[in-house]
Amino acid sequence: MNGLYQLAVVFGVLVVAxxxxxxxxxxxxxxxxxxxxxxxxxxxGPFGLFQVLADMIKIFTKEDWTAPFxxxxxxxxxxxxxxxxxxxxxxxxxxxxGIVVADLDIGLLFFLGMSSLGVYxxxxxxxxSDNKYSLLGGMRAAAQMLxxxxxxxxxLMGVVVLAGSFSLTxxxxxxxxxxxxxxxxxxxxxxxxxxxxxxxxxPFDLPEAESELIxxxxxxxxxxxxxxxxxxxxxxxxxxxxxxxxxxxxxxxGPVLPGIVWFLIKVFFFIAFFILLRAALPRPRFDQLMSWGxxxxxxxxxxxxxxxxxxxxxxx
Amino acid sequence: xxxxxxxxxxxAVCAMALPIVLLVAAKLVRPSxxxxxxxxxxxxxxxxxxxxxxxxxxxxxxxxxxxxxxxxETIFLFPWAVRFKQLGWFGVAEVAVFLAILIVxxxxxxxxxxxEWV
Numbered sequence: 229m230n231g232l233y234q235l236a237v238v239f240g241v242l243v244v245a246x247x248x249x250x251x252x253x254x255x256x257x258x259x260x261x262x263x264x265x266x267x268x269x270x271x272x273g274p275f276g277l278f279q280v281l282a283d284m285i286k287i288f289t290k291e292d293w294t295a296p297f298x299x300x301x302x303x304x305x306x307x308x309x310x311x312x313x314x315x316x317x318x319x320x321x322x323x324x325x326g327i328v329v330a331d332l333d334i335g336l337l338f339f340l341g342m343s344s345l346g347v348y349x350x351x352x353x354x355x356x357s358d359n360k361y362s363l364l365g366g367m368r369a370a371a372q373m374l375x376x377x378x379x380x381x382x383x384l385m386g387v388v389v390l391a392g393s394f395s396l397t398x399x400x401x402x403x404x405x406x407x408x409x410x411x412x413x414x415x416x417x418x419x420x421x422x423x424x425x426x427x428x429x430x431p432f433d434l435p436e437a438e439s440e441l442i443x444x445x446x447x448x449x450x451x452x453x454x455x456x457x458x459x460x461x462x463x464x465x466x467x468x469x470x471x472x473x474x475x476x477x478x479x480x481x482g483p484v485l486p487g488i489v490w491f492l493i494k495v496f497f498f499i500a501f502f503i504l505l506r507a508a509l510p511r512p513r514f515d516q517l518m519s520w521g522x523x524x525x526x527x528x529x530x531x532x533x534x535x536x537x538x539x540x541x542x543x544x
Numbered sequence: 545x546x547x548x549x550x551x552x553x554x555x556a557v558c559a560m561a562l563p564i565v566l567l568v569a570a571k572l573v574r575p576s577x578x579x580x581x582x583x584x585x586x587x588x589x590x591x592x593x594x595x596x597x598x599x600x601x602x603x604x605x606x607x608x609x610x611x612x613x614x615x616x617e618t619i620f621l622f623p624w625a626v627r628f629k630q631l632g633w634f635g636v637a638e639v640a641v642f643l644a645i646l647i648v649x650x651x652x653x654x655x656x657x658x659x660e661w662v
Contacts, residue, residue: 292570367600370604389628
């Protein structure tokens with residue numbers, strides 16, 4: 229591909245990811261309202277759509293102070309890290325044939341590496357705030373994200389075995405006959421649970437649990453810095469939905485409609501599913517979350533690796 | 545340099561510029577009204593009694609140690625997964641031995657109570 233096309237893809241992916249992230253703020257509130265039998269934002273513009281713009285103006289004009297007791301450099305760095313690392317993960321996601329920033333051979337490892345770096349954001353935010361709630365939230369986030377990152381990597385082993393490649397484009401192409409969700413259903417469930425824990429979404433939002441830790445690691449944040457945590461969280465949801473689509477549901481593959489449309493349909497299905505989880509499920513205790521991870525998820529992922537390997541060889 | 549990495553470098557520069565642009569833009573339009581009560585850590589209205597950076601439970605260290613063991617294990621497994629078809633049954637057997645050694649350690653950690661969080 230020529231350079232100009234590549235440049236267009238680079239900016240296209242950035243703009244589309246950020247636009248969907250902003251739109252999700254509205255979508256999440258509307259869907260939550262629907263499932264909780266209320267109206268949600270419906271005053272500003274048609275269906276309350278301009279609420280997104282109103283929120284943007286609000287977040288830009290809110291007072292944004294750096295706490296004097298906080299560690300200033302890391303306090304500002306922390307929200308930037310989450311936005312940058314999540315955005316960088318989008319670089320390897322293939323939206324359709326040819327619409328990918330860089331089809332790296334190590335695409336999957338790049339995604340896992342970037343999601344590991346995201347841990348720094350919440351830990352630094354919790355640590356630099358010098359607030360007891362923030363510190364507790366940051367430590368919880370560290371323990372939770374580190375643990376579930378292990379299971380996330382292990383649950384993808386079956387997909388790599390079936391596709392024989394780390395390149396996400398190759399993984400999608402390998403699903404032409406059969407989506408990997410069929411042979412790797414257990415892997416899909418484990419990856420989805422780990423993904424929700426990685427993005428710190430309900431029901432696994434223990435690092436920010438507002439009823440016990442106020443807002444956890446971002447209790448001391450306000451204005452634009454808080455806004456960046458917010459955008460980072462929504463980008464994270466889009467990223468995990470995209471990865472589930474790419475790894476288990478055949479990415480852009482589908483009949484009649486063009487690839488990019490199929491991709492977006494699948495991604496929005498999973499985004500809506502995550503919002504439904506938030507509307508439907510209560511939050512577990514932290515010890516329950518950790519023992520679920522190390523006592524259930526880990527043995528299951530290890531068994532999945534071995535059984536997948538043995539079955540693939542037996543049928544090959 | 546391969547073409548893919550050039551694109552990803554441009555992407556990375558744009559992504560890193562974004563938070564800077566956002567913070568500077570917000571700085572230009574936002575109000576600033578410092579007040580002495582805003583300058584305290586938020587503790588539900590009660591004056592804070594001590595520094596937050598105190599001691600916390602050792603469980604977090606144990607989780608960090610477990611993470612190192614099992615994440616490195618993941619790294620060792622990935623090369624096998626990607627060359628899976630060439631290695632065949634020999635590879636599966638070797639990974640089974642590798643995992644068996646780890647599982648012995650896992651059972652030991654389980655028995656010692658490293659996975660309990662109370």
